[in-house]
Amino acid sequence: MKKTIMTNTAPAAIGPYSQAIVSALRLYASGQLGINPQTGEMNDDFALQAKQVMENISAILNEAGYVFEDIVKTTIFMTDLANFTCLNEIYGSYFKSSKPARSCIQVAGLPKGGKVEIEFIAEK
Template structure:
């Protein structure tokens, strides 16, 4: 059972002692992604899109895409942003969206407004 560290230069580098993603037995565990450069824009949709794009870069580095995601976790600074983030998130899944939870948290890394982590499987 060998694990493989997945890294994409297109996505933000880790800001701590963790990997962007770890692949083991066909399952990819992607660390929470943020869009730091968009966090202060005041545009939650743009920030959410940036987060989803960062996830896509990591999926691509592992030879996967959004269709391989089976579980996601969305962390919001403000649950009032739910509808807008949900709209952006949903646009990345044309059919059979993954299982998911969305929670409001007190604070996120680098004071961003949204962070998303996923688990993807390639059979």
């Protein structure tokens, strides 16, 4: 069984993809940028983008009936690894007892000029 997850409290997809898909007990989420879902805008500040990314992830988790502790894997894409420490502070504040496996990759660019994007897999 496959179910598409769509919430207005996270940014709409900016291409031909879903915000997230639940398959069996697993939630596969598309990469989230730091887009404010109410305005459609993205702040230029890295820390504010990273915080908004985590809030967008929270919205998708909530819509699908999952929590941060259900996340088993994240992949982080950043345009500048000099922001790695800042990212870790913000990212770490969202995980209490269980921290997922993670990869972090520097990329040449992200959609809409984003500085950070995070995709994840969660499982109940």
